[in-house]
Amino acid sequence: MTDSVIYAPQRSSSVSAFSDYCWRNPRMFLFLLLLPPVLWLGIIYLGSLFSLLVQSFFSIDEFTGLIKHEFTLKTYRELLHPANLDIVVRTVSMAIIVTIAAAIIAFPIAYFAARYARGKWKAFFYLGVMLPLWSSYLVKIYAWKLILAKEGILNWFLAELHLTWLLESVLSIPIIGGNSLSVSYIGTCLVFLYVWLPFMILPLQASLERVPVNLLEASSDLGGKSQQTFRHVLLPLAMPGLIAGSIFTFSLTLGDYIIPQIIGSSRLFIGQAVYSHQGIAGNIPLAAAFSIVPIIIMAFYLWMAKRQGAFDVL
Amino acid sequence: MTISVAFSKVCRYYGDIKAVDKVDLSIEEGEFFAMLGPSGSGKTTCLRLIAGFEQPTSGHIEIFGETAEGVPPYQRDVNTVFQDYALFPHMNILENVGFGLMIRGISKNERDHEAEKALQMVQLSGYGARRPSELSGGQRQRVAVARAIANKPRVLLLDEPLGALDLKLREQMQDELKELQKTLGITFIFVTHDQGEALSMADRIAVFNNGKIIQVGTPKDIYQRPESEFVANFVGSSNIVAADYAGLSEQKDTLVSLRPESIKLVDSNGREAIVISRSYMGGSTRLNVENSGVRLNMVIQSNTGLPQDGEKILISWDPEQAHLLSNDQ
Numbered sequence: 001m002t003d004s005v006i007y008a009p010q011r012s013s014s015v016s017a018f019s020d021y022c023w024r025n026p027r028m029f030l031f032l033l034l035l036p037p038v039l040w041l042g043i044i045y046l047g048s049l050f051s052l053l054v055q056s057f058f059s060i061d062e063f064t065g066l067i068k069h070e071f072t073l074k075t076y077r078e079l080l081h082p083a084n085l086d087i088v089v090r091t092v093s094m095a096i097i098v099t100i101a102a103a104i105i106a107f108p109i110a111y112f113a114a115r116y117a118r119g120k121w122k123a124f125f126y127l128g129v130m131l132p133l134w135s136s137y138l139v140k141i142y143a144w145k146l147i148l149a150k151e152g153i154l155n156w157f158l159a160e161l162h163l164t165w166l167l168e169s170v171l172s173i174p175i176i177g178g179n180s181l182s183v184s185y186i187g188t189c190l191v192f193l194y195v196w197l198p199f200m201i202l203p204l205q206a207s208l209e210r211v212p213v214n215l216l217e218a219s220s221d222l223g224g225k226s227q228q229t230f231r232h233v234l235l236p237l238a239m240p241g242l243i244a245g246s247i248f249t250f251s252l253t254l255g256d257y258i259i260p261q262i263i264g265s266s267r268l269f270i271g272q273a274v275y276s277h278q279g280i281a282g283n284i285p286l287a288a289a290f291s292i293v294p295i296i297i298m299a300f301y302l303w304m305a306k307r308q309g310a311f312d313v314l
Numbered sequence: 315m316t317i318s319v320a321f322s323k324v325c326r327y328y329g330d331i332k333a334v335d336k337v338d339l340s341i342e343e344g345e346f347f348a349m350l351g352p353s354g355s356g357k358t359t360c361l362r363l364i365a366g367f368e369q370p371t372s373g374h375i376e377i378f379g380e381t382a383e384g385v386p387p388y389q390r391d392v393n394t395v396f397q398d399y400a401l402f403p404h405m406n407i408l409e410n411v412g413f414g415l416m417i418r419g420i421s422k423n424e425r426d427h428e429a430e431k432a433l434q435m436v437q438l439s440g441y442g443a444r445r446p447s448e449l450s451g452g453q454r455q456r457v458a459v460a461r462a463i464a465n466k467p468r469v470l471l472l473d474e475p476l477g478a479l480d481l482k483l484r485e486q487m488q489d490e491l492k493e494l495q496k497t498l499g500i501t502f503i504f505v506t507h508d509q510g511e512a513l514s515m516a517d518r519i520a521v522f523n524n525g526k527i528i529q530v531g532t533p534k535d536i537y538q539r540p541e542s543e544f545v546a547n548f549v550g551s552s553n554i555v556a557a558d559y560a561g562l563s564e565q566k567d568t569l570v571s572l573r574p575e576s577i578k579l580v581d582s583n584g585r586e587a588i589v590i591s592r593s594y595m596g597g598s599t600r601l602n603v604e605n606s607g608v609r610l611n612m613v614i615q616s617n618t619g620l621p622q623d624g625e626k627i628l629i630s631w632d633p634e635q636a637h638l639l640s641n642d643q
Contacts, residue, residue: 217367218400220387222414222465232413236404 049295056288065282075285079293084273084286088293091270094185094260095253098192099200099246105193106200106245107238113201114208129198137195141262144191148181148263155180178265188264192253199248207241208234243305250301254294270294316343316378318469318501319364324373326359333359335525336373341503341518343378343468346495348504348512351522352548357505358397360522361471364503365394378468388417393462394471398478399454401446407433407457408442414465432464433457435494452483459494469501476511488515509549513537521545537573539637546571546639553577553610554639561633569639574600576635577612579621584628589621603629 022029058067059074078084113125132140147153158167171177171184178184211234219229235242257271268276270290278287305311321339325332334356341347349357362368363375366387375382377390393414401410408429409416415425426442433439436456446454455475462470472491476484492515495502506512512519513533520530521544529536529545540546543554553572560570587605599616602609612629614620621627 212398212400214396214398214400215402217365217387218394218396218402219413219417220367221365221392221394222461223388223417224413225386225388228417232417233402 052288052291055284056292058285060283060285067284075289078286079289084290087268087270087273087290090267091254092297094189094192094269095250097189098196098253099249101189101193102197102200102249103204103242103246106197106204110201110205110208110241113205114211115213129201132194133198138258140195141191141259144187144194145182145263148187148190150180150182152180152182182263183265185264188260191259191263192249192256195259196249196252199252200245203244203248204238204241207238207244211237240311243311247298247302251294251298254297317341317376318343318345318378319503320376321360321363322374322376324360324363324375325371326356326363326368327371332525334363334370337525337527339520339527339530341501343501344499346492346502346504346515346517348506348516348519349522350506350509350512350519350549352507355522356525357507357520357522358473359525361394361473361503361505364469365392365471366390391467392469392471393465393467394473395455395458395462395475397473397475399446399458401454401457401461403446405445406442407438407444407446407449410446410457411442411461411464413461429460429464432460435463435497436460436490451478452487455479455487459491463494463498467500469503470495470498472502472504474505474507476506476508484511491515513549519549521548523548540571541640543569543571543639546637551611555608555610555636557636557638559608560631560636562636562638570636571639572610572631572636574611574613577610577629577631579612579614579618580628580630582628584630587627587629589623589625589627591623592620603627605629 022032056075057071057073058069059072060066061068079088109125109129113122117125149155155164155167158164167181170186171180176185178187181187181190215233215237216229219233224232255271257269257275260267260269261272270293274287274290277283277290317340319339319341321337324334324337324339326334337356337360339360349360351357359368363370364377364382366382366385366389369383377392382390402413405413408426411429411432412425415428420428430439430442433442436459438453438456438460441449441453441457446457449457455478458475459472475491476487479487488511491502491504504512504516513536516533518530518532519536521528521536523544529541531539536545536549540549540552546552546554551574553574554569555572557568557570560572562570585605587603587610590602590604590609592602593600594616597616598613599620601612601614601621603612604610610629
């Protein structure tokens with residue numbers, strides 16, 4: 001008994017003293033842990049958003065081009081000007097269409113990945129979805145410009161299939177059509193869809209993975225045909241993922257200013273308007289007011305989604 | 315008697331694994347039928363074959379005389395109570411129970427009325443507005459039963475429905491399910507690995523092992539006349555001894571099953587045995603004793619004088635109680 005060694009905890013360094021202190025004061029530990037991210041989020045992130053909000057209530061003096069630092073709603077009146085309202089409507093419509101199309105395309109892919117893909121196939125799925133995100137955004141968009149151009153590969157391919165008439169009839173549709181896909185809204189929409197699709201697939205896949213298979217079996221057992229099971233069981237349970245994905249696709253489309261500049265008719269989107277007003281025009285208040293629009297739309301969207309019970313299953 | 319479910323040479327293979335292997339089965343209408351077996355014995359796969367979630371690799375299944383292969387679950391007159399209940403988390407209890415009726419396009423008033431009636435049958439009236447997450451395990455189990463019977467199926471399948479409940483609740487639910495089956499008069503097919511549950515509830519039991527049915531019979535048949543060592547050991551516990559040792563002199567090399575409660579403690583005219591160990595189980599006490607090199611388990615009433623470890627006692631049994639086992643398993 002006398003030569004047995006007792007391994008007593010060593011309490012020499014200040015590091016272990018600090019660690020002991022944290023163990024005894026879990027609230028203090030939590031406070032220290034959260035301090036840096038809260039400072040970042042609170043001051044740099046939300047602070048700059050708040051300053052943006054404040055900027056939108058200032059106005060610009062037309063003669064001097066200087067910003068008048070006093071409260072006014074003049075900038076917002078300017079925002080409601082038909083030319084500016086056009087930009088808002090155009091952007092929001094595009095965002096809605098891109099989001100719906102992304103949801104329709106993403107659902108089967110996400111469902112396959114969640115229910116059937118195992119092992120190698122699962123890895124292949126993640127690689128396939130993520131791979132486009134690893135290459136440069138600009139390169140992808142310019143590549144799409146070449147694909148969609150009048151002399152591009154898509155036109156050539158359709159010509160080989162003797163389907164040029166089909167493309168031409170699609171392009172002859174007023175407003176969304178144009179000279180070629182690369183200068184039409186259809187083209188803009190296609191590229192948006194391509195770029196944001198992973199942001200829809202991944203949250204949707206995560207939410208579908210959490211739907212137990214036996215719920216689908218239970219529905220089928222109780223008489224539900226596939227489409228009824230989809231409508232009454234799968235879709236409501238996938239809603240949180242669908243909402244999460246649509247927040248990405250919707251808000252990313254609302255804010256983007258590069259895709260509509262490179263591909264599409266040269267009409268402005270919100271992002272481009274912000275870019276031009278805060279740049280050459282120096283109209284920071286109007287740029288700020290434009291930036292507020294997506295925030296309000298997203299807040300409204302989330303409020304609606306919550307009211308519809310989209311988050312009840314969370 | 316109408317046959318509700320019939321299997322003939324049904325097999326279900328997953329690659330090399332024979333989950334269900336040449337099963338023949340016929341279940342009568344209005345019967346409380348238990349499928350009993352250890353996990354992985356194929357009993358749940360059989361249930362899923364009846365429900366339509368699985369298709370047989372070969373063989374033929376009939377439900378009320380109609381071929382079941384290729385018929386999707388939603389067209390079968392069969393409903394399932396799932397092992398972990400599978401209640402829809404985004405619906406309240408009334409909507410859950412009325413789900414099958416909603417699918418069939420029955421008006422909201424009528425299906426709420428029917429759902430409420432089904433909830434009454436499982437003693438849960440008034441719980442309709444709650445969510446599944448707000449109920450206890452036992453209550454969820456009742457909702458799962460109510461949801462299945464609200465559809466008025468001709469066959470109700472229950473997949474280990476009481477597995478997740480504690481002992482007291484399980485015993486209570488056993489009685490209630492038995493009563494419910496009598497009231498409804500429909501076929502109940504019940505999957506369980508708990509032999510006590512099968513013995514107390516079922517009209518007939520099929521004992522499964524390795525994808526095959528080992529024995530089918532009434533609980534009394536299964537318990538008193540097990541045909542194989544597997545059944546003798548799986549259903550209750552048993553002493554497997556040589557026939558001549560048990561007192562059946564004519565069969566020399568065959569084995570017999572001798573139930574622990576068949577062995578009695580006697581004052582005279584018995585075999586001499588030594589008590590190796592005891593386990594007190596409340597009303598009864600299990601003794602492990604040794605008699606001429608053979609270890610035996612026996613059960614005696616605790617209120618009689620309990621022998622001590624190492625004590626010499628006299629034991630005896632009626633050779634009639636020993637049941638011959640066939641050699642195959």
